[in-house]
Amino acid sequence: MTTPADHDHKPSNFLRQIIENDLSLDTYAHRRWAGSPGDAAHHAAGQPDPAKIRTRFPPEPNGYLHVGHAKSICLNFGLARDYGGVCHMRFDDTNPEKEDTEYVNSILDAVQWLGFGWQANGTSHLYQASDYFGFMYRAAEYLVEAGHAYVDEQTPEEMRVNRGDFGKPGVNSPFRSRTPAENLARFRDMRDGKLADGAAVLRAKIDMASPNINMRDPAIYRIRRATHHHTGDQWCIYPMYTFAHPIEDALEQITHSICTLEFEDQRPFYDWLMARLIEGGLLASPPPKQYEFARLNLTYVITSKRKLAQLVNEHKVSGWDDPRMPTIVGLRRRGYTPESIQLFAERIGVTKSDSWIDYSTLEGCLREDLENKAHRGMAVLDPVKLVLTNWAEVFGSEAYTEDCHAPVLPHHGDDQPAPALRHFKIGNAVWIEREDFAEVPPKGYKRLFPGNVVRLKAGYVIECTGCVKDANGHITEVHAKVIPNTKSGTPGADSVKAKAAITWVSVADGVSADVRLYDRLFTEAQPDAGGKDFLASLNPNSLQVVSAFVEPSLAAALPDQKFQFERHGYFVADRLDHAASKPVFNKVTGLRDTWGK
Numbered sequence: 001m002t003t004p005a006d007h008d009h010k011p012s013n014f015l016r017q018i019i020e021n022d023l024s025l026d027t028y029a030h031r032r033w034a035g036s037p038g039d040a041a042h043h044a045a046g047q048p049d050p051a052k053i054r055t056r057f058p059p060e061p062n063g064y065l066h067v068g069h070a071k072s073i074c075l076n077f078g079l080a081r082d083y084g085g086v087c088h089m090r091f092d093d094t095n096p097e098k099e100d101t102e103y104v105n106s107i108l109d110a111v112q113w114l115g116f117g118w119q120a121n122g123t124s125h126l127y128q129a130s131d132y133f134g135f136m137y138r139a140a141e142y143l144v145e146a147g148h149a150y151v152d153e154q155t156p157e158e159m160r161v162n163r164g165d166f167g168k169p170g171v172n173s174p175f176r177s178r179t180p181a182e183n184l185a186r187f188r189d190m191r192d193g194k195l196a197d198g199a200a201v202l203r204a205k206i207d208m209a210s211p212n213i214n215m216r217d218p219a220i221y222r223i224r225r226a227t228h229h230h231t232g233d234q235w236c237i238y239p240m241y242t243f244a245h246p247i248e249d250a251l252e253q254i255t256h257s258i259c260t261l262e263f264e265d266q267r268p269f270y271d272w273l274m275a276r277l278i279e280g281g282l283l284a285s286p287p288p289k290q291y292e293f294a295r296l297n298l299t300y301v302i303t304s305k306r307k308l309a310q311l312v313n314e315h316k317v318s319g320w321d322d323p324r325m326p327t328i329v330g331l332r333r334r335g336y337t338p339e340s341i342q343l344f345a346e347r348i349g350v351t352k353s354d355s356w357i358d359y360s361t362l363e364g365c366l367r368e369d370l371e372n373k374a375h376r377g378m379a380v381l382d383p384v385k386l387v388l389t390n391w392a393e394v395f396g397s398e399a400y401t402e403d404c405h406a407p408v409l410p411h412h413g414d415d416q417p418a419p420a421l422r423h424f425k426i427g428n429a430v431w432i433e434r435e436d437f438a439e440v441p442p443k444g445y446k447r448l449f450p451g452n453v454v455r456l457k458a459g460y461v462i463e464c465t466g467c468v469k470d471a472n473g474h475i476t477e478v479h480a481k482v483i484p485n486t487k488s489g490t491p492g493a494d495s496v497k498a499k500a501a502i503t504w505v506s507v508a509d510g511v512s513a514d515v516r517l518y519d520r521l522f523t524e525a526q527p528d529a530g531g532k533d534f535l536a537s538l539n540p541n542s543l544q545v546v547s548a549f550v551e552p553s554l555a556a557a558l559p560d561q562k563f564q565f566e567r568h569g570y571f572v573a574d575r576l577d578h579a580a581s582k583p584v585f586n587k588v589t590g591l592r593d594t595w596g597k
């Protein structure tokens with residue numbers, strides 16, 4: 001099995017092969033790094049780059065990160081870590097309309113929580129693309145002067161029609177033959193606010209007949225009067241993503257620019273732009289290269305910030321950190337650990353073709369991570385009272401209680417030190433699961449029914465005698481007799497054979513708790529595939545809150561502490577709502593995979 005710790009045994013993939021090949025060929029060995037992002041001259045004056053490779057994680061700060069981003073974070077930071085490189089944390093904040101500082105902080109938190117950082121070689125590699133607006137403008141002027149870009153003043157509709165389509169080559173714009181001097185003057189008019197929003201765009205001059213529509217003179221700058229969260233009203237023109245992104249990579253001396261498959265058709269433009277700006281002496285060589293991998297699609301989950309925002313804004317969930325949300329804050333509150341998410345990213349690997357990963361894979365990683373580290377405890381989620389009717393007779397008083405204990409973690413073999421223990425009391429009444437008693441036992445039933453003998457786990461062996469019902473026939477109490485001298489761990493405890501061991505919590509020291517039982521948020525495996533209305537398949541039963549009883553060691557949990565509730569699965573003390581006086585637990589997942597069963 002691969003864990004995040006043993007890098008040497010990681011399965012290879014096409015990206016690892018590309019990097020290993022580049023390292024063996026010294027493709028990037030002679031680069032220089034000036035200690036901060038910059039143009040060719042800036043880096044030429046710097047030191048040989050101490051980083052063998054540079055990758056980047058470049059989110060747009062327009063929402064909270066989700067499990068798909070987690071894959072990208074683990075991939076980019078993980079490759080840099082494994083190959084002596086550095087991964088840059090970069091906010092791709094070139095689009096002024098949708099961005100917000102609230103998201104910036106949540107994104108930084110998410111990356112750090114997942115176990116990664118951007119400090120390396122004494123430098124904080126935390127960047128924002130809007131800091132490069134000045135260079136981007138200069139690069140655009142260079143393209144204009146070199147005859148590689150022109151200001152197009154066709155209407156958006158004319159531009160759309162003249163772009164052509166798959167089967168039809170595009171038609172040159174009447175503005176395409178303007179001289180560099182005319183274009184420069186007009187581009188400066190754009191910058192200086194002399195043209196209305198949408199009245200003109202700057203386009204790269206490439207080939208209107210290219211079979212790749214992205215190469216048919218793509219727009220690289222547009223006019224948009226919008227206040228940017230970082231640069232304010234300094235600019236009324238903004239670079240297009242396809243122009244901005246390669247430049248961001250190049251200024252930061254990125255070597256391997258890893259993105260999702262939908263950008264594959266943009267790669268020729270990426271390379272075209274790099275070549276032009278290196279020719280002009282603006283960017284250092286060798287340029288970064290773009291590689292595409294398949295995005296994560298997870299069954300029963302939506303991975304689109306826009307759609308997740310809709311769930312929040314329409315109050316379908318309690319917020320971005322609702323434990324049913326696939327956001328990193330949601331997964332965290334649900335009880336997922338950074339290690340389990342890293343393991344998941346490692347296990348699903350990277351491929352070149354789109355596929356769906358089963359949600360149970362993510363849950364399996366969580367179980368694997370928590371199996372040996374989550375403390376055990378007993379909780380009764382659907383309680384009914386069990387009264388030990390001979391208690392006073394055996395122990396001298398109804399009020400008498402006795403200490404019991406059990407290991408906090410399962411004990412693995414005699415060569416290990418004695419396990420730490422948790423303590424709880426047993427008295428004349430305990431809470432048991434309602435399903436652990438049957439007045440008339442179904443075939444093969446081994447738990448409580450009149451005449452049957454079972455063990456209260458880590459406590460006494462008892463013999464069931466019957467039950468009490470209310471006027472409606474609803475069982476209000478189960479009755480049993482305690483069998484003396486059978487307490488677990490005492491001499492002769494096993495002299496009476498029990499048919500089963502059941503979990504319980506004492507009425508004497510059990511603490512009442514709210515336990516939130518979660519189910520998948522959607523009833524369909526691919527809730528938004530093919531443009532489907534994902535809100536139509538929201539699961540109305542995705543949250544059920546039960547009043548449970550938990551043993552004292554669970555009530556004393558720290559917020560965010562994970563447990564295995566014996567027989568029920570993995571639970572976490574809610575980060576925000578849990579208190580020792582009023583415990584609140586979230587169910588992370590069951591003990592075994594029950595999906596589709």
Ligand code: ATP
Pocket residue numbers: 057058059060061067068069071072258259260294295296297303304305306
């Ligand atoms: P969304 O559509 O949810 O807004 P996005 O791709 O627009 O996602 P960005 O903030 O631009 O979000 O993404 C930052 C990085 O995360 C990008 O490099 C992107 O490729 C990667 N990423 C986003 N979604 C996924 C996914 N489902 N699987 C893998 N990587 C992803």
Ligand code: MG
Pocket residue numbers: 060
């Ligand atoms: Mg995006």
